[in-house]
Amino acid sequence: MMEALIQKMRQTAKDLLAQGQVEAVYGYSQGSAPMACRPFVARTAEEADGLWWDEFCVLNLVNFLPRGTEGKYAVVAKGCDSRNLVVRHQEKQLDLKEQVTVLGVPCQGMLEPELIRKATQGRESDIREVKVEGDQVKVSGPGFELSLNKAEVTRETCLTCRHPNPVVESVLLAEKVAEDPDRDKDARVREVEALAAGERQDFFRRLFSTCVRCYACRNACPLCYCNLCFVDESKPQWLGKSIEESDTLTYHFLRAYHCAGRCTDCGACESACPVGIPMRILTRKLEKDIKEAYGYEAGLDLEAQPPLTVFRPDDPENFMHE
Amino acid sequence: MSQAEPKVVAFLCNWCSYGAADLAGVSRMPYPPNIRVVRIPCTGRMSPKFILKALLNGADGVWVSGCHPGDCHYISGNMFARRKFAAAKNLLEFMGLEPGRVHFSWCSSAEAERFATLAGKVVGEVAALGPADYMAKAPLDKVAQ
Numbered sequence: 001m002m003e004a005l006i007q008k009m010r011q012t013a014k015d016l017l018a019q020g021q022v023e024a025v026y027g028y029s030q031g032s033a034p035m036a037c038r039p040f041v042a043r044t045a046e047e048a049d050g051l052w053w054d055e056f057c058v059l060n061l062v063n064f065l066p067r068g069t070e071g072k073y074a075v076v077a078k079g080c081d082s083r084n085l086v087v088r089h090q091e092k093q094l095d096l097k098e099q100v101t102v103l104g105v106p107c108q109g110m111l112e113p114e115l116i117r118k119a120t121q122g123r124e125s126d127i128r129e130v131k132v133e134g135d136q137v138k139v140s141g142p143g144f145e146l147s148l149n150k151a152e153v154t155r156e157t158c159l160t161c162r163h164p165n166p167v168v169e170s171v172l173l174a175e176k177v178a179e180d181p182d183r184d185k186d187a188r189v190r191e192v193e194a195l196a197a198g199e200r201q202d203f204f205r206r207l208f209s210t211c212v213r214c215y216a217c218r219n220a221c222p223l224c225y226c227n228l229c230f231v232d233e234s235k236p237q238w239l240g241k242s243i244e245e246s247d248t249l250t251y252h253f254l255r256a257y258h259c260a261g262r263c264t265d266c267g268a269c270e271s272a273c274p275v276g277i278p279m280r281i282l283t284r285k286l287e288k289d290i291k292e293a294y295g296y297e298a299g300l301d302l303e304a305q306p307p308l309t310v311f312r313p314d315d316p317e318n319f320m321h322e
Numbered sequence: 323m324s325q326a327e328p329k330v331v332a333f334l335c336n337w338c339s340y341g342a343a344d345l346a347g348v349s350r351m352p353y354p355p356n357i358r359v360v361r362i363p364c365t366g367r368m369s370p371k372f373i374l375k376a377l378l379n380g381a382d383g384v385w386v387s388g389c390h391p392g393d394c395h396y397i398s399g400n401m402f403a404r405r406k407f408a409a410a411k412n413l414l415e416f417m418g419l420e421p422g423r424v425h426f427s428w429c430s431s432a433e434a435e436r437f438a439t440l441a442g443k444v445v446g447e448v449a450a451l452g453p454a455d456y457m458a459k460a461p462l463d464k465v466a467q
Contacts, residue, residue: 245460250457257370319426320427321443
């Protein structure tokens with residue numbers, strides 16, 4: 001199935017580029033190591049042969065698109081990525097109808113390299129090939145072969161995904177997959193909510209204790225496109241640049257807060273984190289609250305207004321003093 | 323900061339709560355002296371960054387007060403603010419900040435008595451929690467260790 005998808009992806013890209021319908025095709029190319037792939041831009045029909053797809057294409061390509069509404073391009077998008085395109089359209093960062101050809105990939109769940117490495121029990125540097133066969137993942141290298149249960153090495157965000165199919169697409173590169181719109185995304189958030197305030201302080205102190213403030217989570221995020229980020233502002237300087245606990249907590253609070261009502265839970269932030277901090281817990285909490293208070297899910301409707309840019313006279317205010 | 327004397331940074335809208343504080347003052351109404359007022363043009367100007375900055379720099383509590391819904395000088399600044407506050411307060415408390423450190427209220431410029439009462443409530447709740455250390459910069463002598 002993967003080969004057919006890649007063939008169709010390359011052919012579609014070639015046609016689009018040869019006919020001059022787009023100036024560039026944003027996709028992935030195969031990485032130099034297994035379980036890695038790179039963002040890739042094809043600008044000519046020949047270059048389209050470099051396009052690639054596998055279960056590790058988790059970088060959100062929306063983050064790599066040119067700014068503004070000039071120029072036409074195509075972009076490969078899974079369900080979550082397509083929702084980020086919608087968010088960018090709503091925020092007038094691109095014109096999805098006129099400008100973008102969406103090469104939609106119905107997503108069967110992406111894999112988590114870290115879990116696969118762990119499963120090899122110390123032979124991670126020997127991994128040469130990782131292949132999905134049905135509900136099994138075959139990991140092989142010199143002198144060993146492993147068969148893993150796919151669900152056990154799938155990224156957590158994909159296991160709880162409600163919208164694996166692209167919400168907008170110009171070309172669909174494979175058959176749509178079954179969707180479960182009622183899937184429970186909030187179990188982990190509820191677990192943390194159930195802790196006492198003091199326990200939650202300890203929980204988040206520990207969670208972010210290894211953060212090195214590299215800002216990879218911010219840089220990988222398709223929602224972060226401000227010209228000047230709050231962490232780089234110096235007058236006033238909102239927070240220190242150290243890895244002191246209060247600075248780190250403040251950074252993660254503000255980074256998550258900026259995604260309120262916009263995050264599609266694509267998981268690019270967690271995938272980019274060099275120390276493996278599960279910071280999605282914060283954005284998921286925000287998405288849960290916003291869905292409960294305003295009935296809004298990000299990136300599903302081109303014409304919808306993002307929830308923090310509008311109001312209703314009867315919005316809940318039970319958190320305020322009477 | 324001793325437990326008896328908490329510091330509360332109060333962000334007050336120029337057109338209402340700030341006026342209420344003024345009226346409470348000229349009317350000689352007693353309210354706790356623990357609030358440090360920052361005048362803002364509208365609660366719509368508030369950013370969660372201001373709240374975080376206050377906490378980082380040693381405030382034990384933060385209070386934001388603006389015009390009643392429908393009374394905003396800029397028509398709807400407070401209505402947008404309400405959604406922002408809800409999200410910010412929930413997330414702050416989710417991250418472990420004690421409920422009772424950040425406060426939001428509506429208070430018109432005629433409501434001096436309400437302002438004094440609110441100030442008492444806010445300072446009371448913050449005082450009950452004691453000094454804030456979560457999300458606050460560690461004192462220099464602690465860092466040196």
